[in-house]
Amino acid sequence: MTTVVTSPALDAQAERSTALRVALLGCGTVGSEVARLLIGQAHDLQARVGRPLELVGIAVRRAGRDRAGIDPALFTTDAPALVTRDDVDLVIEVIGGIEPARSLILAALRHGKSVVTANKALLAEDGGTLFAAAEQAGVDLYFEAAVAGAIPIIRPLRESLVGDEITSVIGIVNGTTNFILDKMDSEGAGFAETLAEAQELGYAEADPTADVEAFDAAAKAAILASLAFHTRVTAGDVYREGITEVSTTDIASAREMGSVVKLLAICQLSSGDDGREQSVSVRVHPAMIPRSHPLAGVGGAYNAVFVESRSAGRLMFYGPGAGGGPTASAVLGDLVTVARNRVRGASGPGESTYAARPISPxxxxxxxxxxxxxxxxxxxxxxxxxxxxxxxxxxxxxxxxxxxxxxxxxxxxxxxxxxxxxxxxxxxxxxxxxxxxxxxxxxxxxx
Amino acid sequence: MTTVVTSPALDAQAERSTALRVALLGCGTVGSEVARLLIGQAHDLQARVGRPLELVGIAVRRAGRDRAGIDPALFTTDAPALVTRDDVDLVIEVIGGIEPARSLILAALRHGKSVVTANKALLAEDGGTLFAAAEQAGVDLYFEAAVAGAIPIIRPLRESLVGDEITSVIGIVNGTTNFILDKMDSEGAGFAETLAEAQELGYAEADPTADVEAFDAAAKAAILASLAFHTRVTAGDVYREGITEVSTTDIASAREMGSVVKLLAICQLSSGDDGREQSVSVRVHPAMIPRSHPLAGVGGAYNAVFVESRSAGRLMFYGPGAGGGPTASAVLGDLVTVARNRVRGASGPGESTYAARPISPxxxxxxxxxxxxxxxxxxxxxxxxxxxxxxxxxxxxxxxxxxxxxxxxxxxxxxxxxxxxxxxxxxxxxxxxxxxxxxxxxxxxxx
Incomplete structure (x- = not known):
């Protein structure tokens, strides 16, 4: 094969001084940190991308609130107009939830913008629609921040381990429940009491359902299983049990066995050794694991993902699972990557579902x-x-x-x-x- | 910016059924495993790349040796001819050492082949020359296997954390020395005795110099520091002490302090808080770390890399640091990525040295x-x-x-x-x- 000189490379040269223009959807804990870093680290980001990144608009529900350090002129309440603006190249979505996030991301993709999102719920419910829209438009959809905060796990699964056969992924992917279970273990307190403490400390939300009933972890499990096994897994495919029934007796009993109770997201590939088609099981529930297991030592609000594959063996990825800083780090890593791709006229890997494996009940x-x-x-x-x-x-x-x-x-x-x-x-x-x-x-x- | 339809994408469509042709340099422990997986997992690799990968030649020093399961017709002793063959698209280098690896990689890059290498010594000594050649030819140079075996660390540093400011990277990046120090700790035996045991078990080579004198770890430290801090660091910039002087008294003394002795690769960015330019220090030496530190529990021949950054906080990556299977997994992950890039007419990130930071003595x-x-x-x-x-x-x-x-x-x-x-x-x-x-x-x- 001969070397091909692509026209985008020439475009890029001509446009080297032109900024890539970024629209941000949402300005809560994560969004405001992303905005702060985009502005504050502009010099480094430009050097790493090869072109400046310019934040041109932030969509919020209510304008007029004072957000320290961010130019008030950037704010708009008209998100649909922002994501389809002709001069926007890249869109970051950190609103969360299904709508209006889905409509906005689809509109952005269809208008040729690459999108970075942290939206696990949407990806787990309807990722297929988003990936298809990105593929059709020839743009990127990146989502490192959707699972396990700043821990690089999406890229390792999509790229580093793509030459290997992953057989299982077991993760502690929800910091709130890990904090609660850890406290119950170390202090011998009950679930309700510990949840109240976590809420006071800001580790659990006023309505803790998404965390304690494991909806959040189930969405992340669906995303991990899809990537690991090259098949589409949605939140509805995930067997789910929360931690509300975990008792002090369970935790004491685990301790007697030399184990701890953790809320685990478990994605497994059946062995298929007997010639049957390989199926996939994906489940999220509390479980006892031995204290000697690498996941057992993951304390507080930390997350970790343990991966086993045929060639690489046992790998673990560990770090903070949530928070404005860590999530913003993952979002900006993706932003630099999609911006580089844009500069080079390239795009990253799309959805890989060729294996189309059945889900085990x-x-x-x-x-x-x-x-x-x-x-x-x-x-x-x-x-x-x-x-x-x-x-x-x-x-x-x-x-x-x-x-x-x-x-x-x-x-x-x-x-x-x-x-x-x-x-x-x-x-x-x-x-x-x-x-x-x-x-x-x-x-x-x-x- | 409008969506650009690139000519390589059209080429790719026309060539969808045409295989991408792979040349392999070296057929030792890693090379033979790479060959075995390339042939055995052809179906999955094709699905993940979008085109078949065909192994068309393997350069070895001596032909005629029986290598189970690999077609003898693939072997050649003429490596320079193999890497410049017109019909080769991708080259994998797993020979190791400086020459002839450097000349072969440079020839491959200059002939428009993308290259995947596991060669830490060469990258640490003369990576700049290789990256420049790749950049000039518009092709990829990937090297996930060069540091910490199958543990995804290169891609996380080059891509996942590229929107963040990494302040330190501390790694256990040499399995042989970690095995020896771990044994000395658990069995109370001396260095010489434990080295002999490691040699018998195949964990240390007959000439253990590269491992026990920390040349191997120093090369990996140089690579990690370059990526983390966007500056060029070579093996010669790394302060290096091996483990031959570590005594049973040191280990007992560490134990009394609640610590363990590990050979650490430490890459740090100076704070630069007082307005001075930020410098980089890179050193490899035995050190005592508290048993509560995440790296303290990394036992046997395992590797781990601990990363701290401004936004993401503390991350750790853990897994097997060497061996045919793990290294082959990393090589094949890179191979799929560079093959995908080739299919899309794109290339991944190149060397990033814009920060050009001084090295602290x-x-x-x-x-x-x-x-x-x-x-x-x-x-x-x-x-x-x-x-x-x-x-x-x-x-x-x-x-x-x-x-x-x-x-x-x-x-x-x-x-x-x-x-x-x-x-x-x-x-x-x-x-x-x-x-x-x-x-x-x-x-x-x-x-």
Whole structure:
């Protein structure tokens, strides 16, 4: 192949002194930090892109608010007009949520603007539509900030590991729930109390649903699984359990096993060794992991993503999962990349869904389980309980008794079993007269 | 800016079924794994690139050796002819060393081939020449495998964090020395004995100089510093101390402080707060770090790189630092990226040295120190020793005495001081009659 001199390269030369013009959608914690850095680090950004980056407009819901350090003339409430302006080259979306973000991003892409977004919810719900619009317009859609804040994980999955076969991605991708679980572990406090503390400290929102019910983590899991396995996974494909049911007893029980409870986003490729098509399972739920696992030491509001692949082996990426600074860092990294691409007349990788793998239902997922049962009388009931597990082919690894006689509690850890078999076992356990309650069922991962 | 339809995109469409042709230089542990994966994963690689990748030749020193699973017809001993063949698009260099690797890479670049290399020594010695040749030819030079094996660190530094200001990069980037130090820590064995064990297990080479004298780590430090700080740093700019002088006493002493000894590659940007130009310091040496530091838990032959930046905060990247599989994963990730760029008529980021920062001499580096001294009589000599530190403005944090009278040992940990002041202090200590020997001086980092 001969070397091709492309016309965009010549254009670029002619336009070297012309700024690339940036529109910003949203000016909250992340947006205002992005604006501040775009203005404050203009010299470095220009050197890295090869052309100046000029912030030409910021779309906000309400104009007139004082935003320190940012020229008031930049603000507009007319976002649709801003993203389609002829003189805008690049659009940053940090509004979040589905609408109006989706309409604005689609309008920008269709008008030939490259887009950088931090919007995990939108990507997980309708990423396919956005990627198709970017592909059709020949522009970039970058989203490093959508998962795990400043931790570079999107680019490693899309590019660094693209020559490898990734077999699993396990992440702590929600800082709020990690902060809460970490506090419950270190202070022995209950969920409600710890959530209230996290809200006071600003680590949890007034309405904590998206975090504690794991909607946020599920959206990120969908994005990670799509990239890792070259297939489309949406938020609706992700099995999801939040942390509201995690009790101090669960955490104490994990501790006795040398484990900790973490909210994990788990994306796995089935082995497919027996010639069947490889399927993908994606789930987000609290789980016990051994303290020796690299993810166990990820404390406070930090995030980490643990990746296993055929050739590279086990990799981990660790860092702050949220916050204005870290998220702005990821947004600006993407902005420089799409701006460089624009200068070179190039575009980055698009959506890769060629593998089109089926999604495994949660029932077929195989893992280990930790169960707590309140039982009437241990001596009499253990045989019945063991029989119940055996009937569903679920093998028991350990049984531990806590308390005695009338208020006895049994803690059972199983060997690997399918979720369906375990669920059927639990249903039958609940029907036993001697079992007063199945107080907790939690998966055991990372071994 | 309007959307530009580039002619390469049209070329690419016409050539969609045509393979991109790959030449491989070297067929040792890494090369043979790259060849195996290129052939075995052809279907996936084609889907990810958009065109097939075809391995058309492998340059080796001696032909005729049986290399299981690879077509003997692919082998050639004429590497210069292979890299300049008209029908070769992409060249992978995994020979290592300076020559003939440099001449071959330059010939390939000048003939319009994009190059993927794992050659840290060459990049650290003469990367500038290679990058200039790539830039001039409008082709790519990628090198993810050159630092920390499969751990994605080059791309995160070149792209993900390119909108941020990185202030320090601290890495465990040599698996052999980490394996040795880890064994010395866990088994209490000496350096020579542990090196011999590492050699038997295949973790250290017969001639371990490049690893234990830290030449390998210094080359990687130069590459990391160049990328992090947008300036050119060569191996010669790196201050280097190996691990051959690390004693069991040092390791025991670190343990008493709640620390471990690691060979660290440390790249730092000076604060420049007082209006001076920001300079860069790059050094590789054994150091004590607290066990609570994320790098302290990196055991065995694993690598990790810890990055701090203004906006993103503290990030860590962890994984296997060497080996055929991990290195091949990094090489193939780069190969897919440069192949995609080729298909799109684009190229990735080139060398970024716009900041052109001066290199600080080691004497101006400020850190803390751990010293072991054999002294004649503690009661009598402590005042003299303290005076010696005070004269050079080095402040003592702790003094600990081990043993008594004639065979007493003093362990001193300082507050932060410049390397020059500390060295002058050590010189004066050696002149004191009561100081029999300064048995060890080690830096204390990560606090």
């Amino acid at each position: 949660i029932g077929s997922v195989i893992t280990r389980y930790h169960l707590s049962l309140e039982v009437a009388d241990v001596a009499g009931v253990l045989a019945q309980i063991a029989q119940c597990f055996a009937e569903h082919g679920v093998s028991i690894q350990t049984v531990r008794q806590q308390g005695r006689a009338a208020d006895a509690q049994l803690v059972i850890v199983t060997h690997r079993a399918s979720d369906a078999d375990l669920s059927a076992t639990v249903d039958d356990l609940r029907d036993l007269d001697a079992v007063r309650a199945v107080t907790s069922v939690m998966r055991v991962e990372g071994e | 080691i004497g101006s580096v400020i850190t803390r120190y751990h010293l072991s001294l054999e002294v004649a009589d503690v009661a009598g000599v402590l005042a003299q020793i303290a005076q010696c530190f005070a004269e050079h403005g080095v402040s003592i944090q702790t003094v600990r005495q081990q043993g008594r009278a004639a065979d007493a040992q003093l362990v001193i940990v300082t507050h932060r001081a410049s390397d020059a002041d500390l060295s002058a202090t050590v010189d004066d200590l050696r002149d004191l009659d009561a100081v029999r020997a300064v048995t060890s001086v080690m830096r204390v980092e990560g606090e």
